Amino acid sequence: MSQQGSYVAGSWVVPRGDEFRENLNPSNLADVVGRFARSSAALVDDAVDAARNAQKAWARTSPQTRADLLEHVAAAILADSAALGELLAREEGKTRAEAVGEVVRAGQIFRFFSGEALRMTGEHQDSTREGVSVTIHREPVGVVGIVTPWNFPIAIPAWKIAPALAFGNTVVFKPAELVPASASALAKLIELAGFPPGVFNMVIGAGSVVGEAVVTHPGIDAITFTGSESVGQHVATSAAERFTKVQLEMGGKNPLVIAADADLDVAVEIAVNGAYFATGQRCTASSRLIVDRAVHDAFVERMLARMADLRVGDALESSTDIGPVVDSSQLDTDLSYLAIARELGHAEVHGGERLERATEGYYLSPALITGTQNHDRVNTEEMFGPIATVIEADDYEHAVALANDTPFGLASGICTTSLRLSEDFQRRSDAGMVMVNLPTAGVDPHVPFGGRKRSSYGPKEQGAHARQFFTQTKTAYVRA
Ligand code: NAP
Ligand code: MG
Numbered sequence: 001m002s003q004q005g006s007y008v009a010g011s012w013v014v015p016r017g018d019e020f021r022e023n024l025n026p027s028n029l030a031d032v033v034g035r036f037a038r039s040s041a042a043l044v045d046d047a048v049d050a051a052r053n054a055q056k057a058w059a060r061t062s063p064q065t066r067a068d069l070l071e072h073v074a075a076a077i078l079a080d081s082a083a084l085g086e087l088l089a090r091e092e093g094k095t096r097a098e099a100v101g102e103v104v105r106a107g108q109i110f111r112f113f114s115g116e117a118l119r120m121t122g123e124h125q126d127s128t129r130e131g132v133s134v135t136i137h138r139e140p141v142g143v144v145g146i147v148t149p150w151n152f153p154i155a156i157p158a159w160k161i162a163p164a165l166a167f168g169n170t171v172v173f174k175p176a177e178l179v180p181a182s183a184s185a186l187a188k189l190i191e192l193a194g195f196p197p198g199v200f201n202m203v204i205g206a207g208s209v210v211g212e213a214v215v216t217h218p219g220i221d222a223i224t225f226t227g228s229e230s231v232g233q234h235v236a237t238s239a240a241e242r243f244t245k246v247q248l249e250m251g252g253k254n255p256l257v258i259a260a261d262a263d264l265d266v267a268v269e270i271a272v273n274g275a276y277f278a279t280g281q282r283c284t285a286s287s288r289l290i291v292d293r294a295v296h297d298a299f300v301e302r303m304l305a306r307m308a309d310l311r312v313g314d315a316l317e318s319s320t321d322i323g324p325v326v327d328s329s330q331l332d333t334d335l336s337y338l339a340i341a342r343e344l345g346h347a348e349v350h351g352g353e354r355l356e357r358a359t360e361g362y363y364l365s366p367a368l369i370t371g372t373q374n375h376d377r378v379n380t381e382e383m384f385g386p387i388a389t390v391i392e393a394d395d396y397e398h399a400v401a402l403a404n405d406t407p408f409g410l411a412s413g414i415c416t417t418s419l420r421l422s423e424d425f426q427r428r429s430d431a432g433m434v435m436v437n438l439p440t441a442g443v444d445p446h447v448p449f450g451g452r453k454r455s456s457y458g459p460k461e462q463g464a465h466a467r468q469f470f471t472q473t474k475t476a477y478v479r480a
Helices: 041-060 063-079 081-092 096-117 155-166 180-193 207-215 229-241 264-280 293-308 328-342 396-404 419-428 463-470
Strands: 006-008 011-013 020-025 028-037 123-126 132-140 143-147 170-174 200-202 222-226 245-249 254-258 286-292 348-351 367-372 387-393 411-415 433-436 471-479
Touching: 006 041, 006 180, 020 081, 020 180, 028 081, 028 180, 041 132, 041 143, 041 170, 041 200, 041 207, 063 081, 063 096, 063 155, 063 180, 081 096, 081 180, 096 155, 096 463, 143 155, 143 207, 155 170, 155 180, 155 222, 155 463, 170 207, 180 200, 207 222, 207 229, 222 229, 222 463, 229 245, 254 264, 254 396, 264 286, 264 293, 264 387, 264 411, 286 293, 286 396, 293 348, 293 367, 293 387, 328 348, 328 367, 328 387, 387 396, 396 419, 411 419, 419 433, 463 471
Parallel strands: 143 170, 143 222, 170 200, 222 245, 254 286, 254 411, 286 387, 367 387, 411 433
Antiparallel strands: 006 011, 006 200, 020 028, 123 132, 132 471, 348 367
16 A cells, blocks of 8 residues: 655655555545555645745746646646546545546646736836836735645645646645545646746645644745635634735535526526535535425425436446545534434425445435525535525515525525526625526636635635735836
């Protein structure tokens, strides 16, 4: 069994002794994907030193050099998408098709930011004072600390690492401990591309040790974090103590409104995709289905019929629609919310049963909790599993009010055939991303990504907007 380490200052650092964690396949617990280092906080110090030492020279490289290196990574990811996708499905449990799709997305993101390296544009303006000109320079932020969750093991690292490097920053990256294999595979492709040592560093290990060291390190100039609200709050608080720039993407409780005039076949496909694909483990998952009373019973009936066709199984089998839950702790969380729903009295749980398959894994059938109220815990707390609720709305106005009545604001959606409702919902939805006749999950890489309220904090990610976080401006006044 290979033992894998961290990547610091251009070298792989494998700990001596037995500071390792076994990475298990959630579809088959007998399958050990690898043994990965549990690095120390001292290694984060080394990584930050390496990143600091490399940063000034990296910031001075020609944008073409940075573009070429990023394009090299993009091409390598895309060329290897089948194998990388298999590895990702094996360690995280989303289906092979979903995993390959995520890998291709990661390649496209590196390609997009390869181009962005050449568009690090400043601005030139006449001063209000005669004979003076003003130049607004755009510069890197410095050393960027990157902390990522387990549910998109390669795409989320890609959409933070690629813009950081494109704009002349150096990186200390801490991936989630549940998915170090995909992160290490990405790190190897970055190594092969030939970046100068210290420009990109990855330290793998526990969030409480390595993550904590990254987000509290005085040598880090900006922190971009995706994960849970509780850890995100801690990251922001400790960043504020040092006035460190911070960007957070956190949880969601995303509403999908089914209007009275919705095409119900379309609505059911969108709801099934948004709620259950990727095992419901997406921050943008459609977790609250808010259904107009006029179509409530017909929608629920069709949902239950469609759900009965969904095949839960081994992530690597081609017949599988929904892979296993990622680990035992997430499975316990899912089962505990189903138990809470069963005790409500006014709600009914359909599905949500533990399933046995040929291999031992964390298999759970998709669950629909009908008859819920918006203030029930299953509607106020993020569950992060293949579980959706149904909330009956009196009419469209009531549906909009319910959709916005949540502490979160990541994504929202509406199924409607009316132009009027489509326009109205786009305007009134209090979410960072709004979908019409599309699942709440599933976004493009070249436009801003992020939410409002307790879902996001700081500048948005992705697309041309990524420069707001990964660069800073300097305003220069010149009298010639
Ligand atoms: P998490 O538990 O918050 O962990 C996220 C990352 O933070 C992991 O790398 C974790 O390390 C690390 N970490 C833990 N404690 C830390 C600390 N004290 N200091 C610094 N880092 C620390 O989240 P998760 O369970 O991996 O992911 C699920 C969550 O991510 C959900 O809430 C989901 O909504 C959210 N998410 C949001 C988006 C979005 O864009 N809005 C996208 C995807 C996921 P370990 O893994 O080693 O513990
Ligand atoms: Mg967690």
